[in-house]
Amino acid sequence: MPGSSRTRNFFEPLERSEVAAMWRERFGIPESAFDGYRFYRKAQSVWVVSDVDLPGLSYEALGMRMMDLKGRVWKPTTCALQVFGRLASRNMVHLDDDQARAFLAGGTQEIESATEPGYAVVFYRGEVLGCGLYSRGRLISQIPKEMRSAGCQEGDET
Amino acid sequence: MDWLERYRRIVPDFEDFKAAQQRRLLPSARINLLKTERSRAMEHLEEEGAKARPFEWYPLGLQLDSERAGKLRANLLGYIHIQEELSMVPPLVLDPKPGERVLDLCASPGSKTTQISQMMGNRGLVVANEPSLSRIAPLRSNCERLGALNVAITRYDGRRFPRGPFDKVLVDAPCSSEGRARRDPKVLSRCSPKRSLDLQRLQIGLLKNALRLARAGGLVVYSTCTYAPEENEMVVESALNEARLERISIPGLRESPGITEWDGSDLSEELSCTARYYPHMNDTGGFFVARLIKN
Numbered sequence A: 001m002p003g004s005s006r007t008r009n010f011f012e013p014l015e016r017s018e019v020a021a022m023w024r025e026r027f028g029i030p031e032s033a034f035d036g037y038r039f040y041r042k043a044q045s046v047w048v049v050s051d052v053d054l055p056g057l058s059y060e061a062l063g064m065r066m067m068d069l070k071g072r073v074w075k076p077t078t079c080a081l082q083v084f085g086r087l088a089s090r091n092m093v094h095l096d097d098d099q100a101r102a103f104l105a106g107g108t109q110e111i112e113s114a115t116e117p118g119y120a121v122v123f124y125r126g127e128v129l130g131c132g133l134y135s136r137g138r139l140i141s142q143i144p145k146e147m148r149s150a151g152c153q154e155g156d157e158t
Numbered sequence B: 001m002d003w004l005e006r007y008r009r010i011v012p013d014f015e016d017f018k019a020a021q022q023r024r025l026l027p028s029a030r031i032n033l034l035k036t037e038r039s040r041a042m043e044h045l046e047e048e049g050a051k052a053r054p055f056e057w058y059p060l061g062l063q064l065d066s067e068r069a070g071k072l073r074a075n076l077l078g079y080i081h082i083q084e085e086l087s088m089v090p091p092l093v094l095d096p097k098p099g100e101r102v103l104d105l106c107a108s109p110g111s112k113t114t115q116i117s118q119m120m121g122n123r124g125l126v127v128a129n130e131p132s133l134s135r136i137a138p139l140r141s142n143c144e145r146l147g148a149l150n151v152a153i154t155r156y157d158g159r160r161f162p163r164g165p166f167d168k169v170l171v172d173a174p175c176s177s178e179g180r181a182r183r184d185p186k187v188l189s190r191c192s193p194k195r196s197l198d199l200q201r202l203q204i205g206l207l208k209n210a211l212r213l214a215r216a217g218g219l220v221v222y223s224t225c226t227y228a229p230e231e232n233e234m235v236v237e238s239a240l241n242e243a244r245l246e247r248i249s250i251p252g253l254r255e256s257p258g259i260t261e262w263d264g265s266d267l268s269e270e271l272s273c274t275a276r277y278y279p280h281m282n283d284t285g286g287f288f289v290a291r292l293i294k295n
Ligand SMILES: C[S@@+](CC[C@H](N)C(=O)[O-])C[C@H]1O[C@@H](n2cnc3c(N)ncnc32)[C@H](O)[C@@H]1O
Pocket: A158, B087, B105, B106, B107, B108, B109, B110, B111, B112, B113, B129, B130, B131, B132, B135, B156, B157, B158, B159, B172, B173, B174, B175, B202, B206
């Protein structure tokens, strides 16, 4: 799927097995973790939504954006790792207190880990914090700006 | 003249109501069971020194004694969501069940959408509609942060949302927001009878379409965060030939019945089934909620 040149601008259904195979290969997550969900592709993103029939409407978003296919390798979103990453068995990085704080602030830090280069599930005390990019002993936080502990706006109005 | 004076005749203990406007309101939040357990969320809050006190009427709601509630780790990780206390009432009145098909017609930033999704355990469908392009991003990011995976977002004008049927529809309408004055006193300076009547036209359009989109016997909840009868009872009254009202009562929360007279005119007696929430009665903001069953 990555690298294919499909860029159609509507939500196109994807096979669960096709998505699950990618998550199994990179993170060792079992296919059963994705039971009860449906998957769609729109432009260079994969979306995951609860398994339910969708009425014929024009949609802006379905469930959650789960993967980004733009790059050379696909990238999991932080939110999707928080939901599905707990079952990972490879390419995980475990942080201590200070490292977790730096990671949530969006920082880059030196970390020793046996992780293969590329995207990793970042854990702190058994909970998934999000997505990190691991390369040459450095962990680069991929936490989206609006979720960082620095520079996040005060809550909602209602 | 002070705008809130127009409510002297309808608000019980009006002087207390006035005094409550000046009192500071602590931030509040809702525990998000789609991402974590209650105990885990509480642990995170405690570790960060944020004092959290559950509401008596709703154990998932918390009053937070924290200056930086939005930056708490528990919030960033989606274990809690910063949400006004009374904003948690309309979803409870809507009472969505797993597997149902629900429409949230005026959804951004998604505080109620995500509460509804949580009540459904991510099963069934919530269509979250929001016409304003700039308000789609916060709606999306809240749904994603909170792990609300049974939500699909649309961008129609709610008056022209094309098709149903839905088991339940929430109309959390745009309004003059007087009930937010304890957070932001400036809201009152924008209020005027003309503004309320302009909003009323939009609100009636939204409620009418919501009733069209609900299945026969389906439920429509109409809510606002204003005291203005023009935007509350008078909107609901326009829909009474298509629906009947059910009385609202949330154990542990004190409401005041909807009014049946305003500005010298009589309104339908049935409107006393709707609920008005005032700041001085529960130490909150202000809200109005109506529960309609479509004929
Ligand atoms: C009170 S806010 C909704 C708050 C939201 N329900 C929540 O709990 O987070 C009202 C929303 O209605 C939207 N709105 C304005 N005009 C609308 C219309 N014609 N149809 C649907 N929604 C509209 C506004 O952009 C605003 O986001």
